[in-house]
Amino acid sequence: MRVGGLATGMDIDSIVNKLMTAERIPLDKMQQDKTMLEWKRDAFRDVNKKLSELDQMILNMKMSSTYNSKMVSSSNEGAVTASGSSSASNGSYSIEVTQLAKNAINMSTAAVDLDPNTSLKEQGVQEQKFTFTTYNEKGEADTHNYTIQDGETLNQLLKRVSDDDNNVRMFFDDQSQRVIMETTRTGNYNPDGKEIVFYEGSNAFFKNTLNLHMSKEQGGTDAKFKYNNTELELTSKTNDYQLNGINFQFKDVGSANLTVTNDVESSFESIMKFVDKYNEVVETLNESQREEKYRDYPPLTDEQKKDMSEDEIELWEERAKSGLLRGESALSSGLFSMRQSWYSSVDTGGGFTSLTQIGIETSKDYMDGGKLVVNEKDLRDALREDPAGVQKLFSNSDENESRGLVNRLEDSLERTINQIGERAGNDTHTTLENYTLGKRMKDLNERISAFEDRLVVRENRYWSQFTAMESAISRMNMQSAQLMSQFGGGM
Structure with missing residues (x-):
């Protein structure tokens, strides 16, 4: 524990803190730069999430059912x-x-005189084995053999049968005290007889214990x-x-x-959802390039936040984060490429070769930044009259002039997503070296760590110097006191 000022009366701790505050100014600047990089990385990733959402919707725009519902x-x-x-x-x-197709069902002809939750053997059930037969898709017999296990109750046994892959379920109905045995599928798979076959002579368990008779089966029809x-x-x-x-x-x-x-309305709604998502992405990219950048609002340090309210911090950081992505070429070029995807005509071999022919065009308001505007009547008419033609306009994987509009947009999106990924990585990138901003953050981390080590050395040196001063003054005071005591004693 450091204690200063005993000899001089000076507040050494305060003096050292003020000296270190000045020394930490470069560190604060580096930490602010690191915070800005983290904010920029997160802002890039937020944009990429929206681009990926649009990219996922393109899958639906490639499906025939979107246009031919x-x-x-x-x-x-x-x-x-x-x-x-x-x-x-x-x-x-x-x-x-x-x-109608029905499943086969059989039920006990009389109440079963058993407690379904007590061991069957304890209730005198001696039969150890029973068998029944079902039929597969080809009408071939599948035989299922079971043995009553030691201590097994009726409910446990019936559940074991139901859980098997045999197309049959069995259960005990508490109200009627009867066992129900039925197929889990509809249809007639045994044209020569019953769907669940058990021969009562060799399967006394069905007849004598469960009161089930094969002749009572109903259903099993196509x-x-x-x-x-x-x-x-x-x-x-x-x-x-x-x-x-x-x-x-x-x-x-x-x-x-x-x-x-x-189903024109279903197709119309699918296209409109895609257009709305596209316009949302365009709005996000445009906003990122139009936001004002406030250079006088750097990220706050921890010390600065101590003197501010939560509302003040929120308002400050709102301005500090404004314009983070402004001027980023990956976004501006990506936005331009997305717009270009819609302008070229498509060689469909049919009546529709451009968006305007089906009632979709880019907004004439430059402030919209290339959003799509839909004439709902024209789009509905196009879907009603020639849904296949609308599909060819939007979706075609060819690499020539026949390539569909959403395929071209997908190419543009993937390029932009990859460029942003190279710049800011993604949520799975835990290693900073994997993306550009991460490399800069790693460099700052190393510089911050080295500078913090230097600050520790600098602070120790200040304390050593003040401690030496205190020691020297303390010795002088002691010497002075001794001289004064000697002078006083001589008088």
């Missing part, structure tokens, strides 16, 4: 509904459902329907059926007329 209406939704893929042909379809008023009856293992790009869902026995049309 289908809407299917049904005259009887209680019987049949449907959804259409982009390959579905527009038109009308008639479906008559004559039978869906049956007639298509477009023909005599042709089609079947399905489930209550769904894929036909010509349309997925029919059967709800009940009955007839329905279904109409497939282009």
Whole structure:
């Protein structure tokens, strides 16, 4: 512990602190520079996140379903509904459902005289093994063998059967005191008989213990329907059926007329979401280049923050962070490249070769910085009349003049994202050497560490000098006191 001023009465600690405050001025400047680099790195990464979000949306803009989304209406939704893929042909379809697909189910014919949570053996169940058979997609038999385990309860046994890969589930119903055994899939897989086969003679456990009889099984049927008023009856293992790009869902026995049309609103909304995200990115890049830079507002040091309120700190740092990315070529050139992606025509081989033909153009207000403006009526008309043409305009992976607009934008985005990554890295970069700003931050860290070591040496030297001064003055005081005592004693 350092104690000064005993001999001189001087506040040595305060003097040394003031001296060190002056000595720390270069250190404060380096720490402020480091903070600015960290802020700039984070600002770059925030921009890259928005660019990456737009880049992800381009994946959706490449999909055929974005432009050729289908809407299917049904005259009887209680019987049949449907959804259409982009390959579905527009038109009308008639479906008559004559039978629904059902799963096979069997239930105990009488209450089971067992406690489902007590060991089966304790309740006198002697059967050790039981077997049942199901059928696969080819109608081939799959046999499933089980052995009652020591101490196993009925509920545990039924759960073990249900958990197996056998297309069967079994459970005990507490209210009716019966066991329910059913298939986990609809359809008829055994055209010669039941879906769950167990021969009661060799499987006394089913008959005598669970009161299950194979003859009582119900269900296990395929869906049956007639298509477009023909005599042709089609079947399905489930209550769904894929036909010509349309997925029919059967709800009940009955007839329905279904109409497939282009879902213009769905396609329109998908494109508008993309346009909104693009405009958001353009706004972010423009703001980064228009923000005013306040050079008189450097980052605050810890000492400066002690004398300020939270609101004052927030307002100061808001100005200190303003204009961090202004003049950064990676952003300005990236923004220019993005704008250029929309201007060139596309050789689609069809009627649409430019954005303006489908109602999209860049804003005439220069303050918008190249945002896209949509004429909603024209875009809807284009999607209604020629969705495939709109798709070719936006999406085509060719490397020539046929390359789609979003493919060109994707090229521009990836270049910009990579340039920013080289400058500021990303969240996975933990090593500073991996990006430009990181290298500068590493250099500052080393300089700060070296300077802090020098400050420790400098502070120790000040204390040594003041301590030497105190010691010298203390000795002089002692000598003076001795002389005075001698003079006083002689008198």
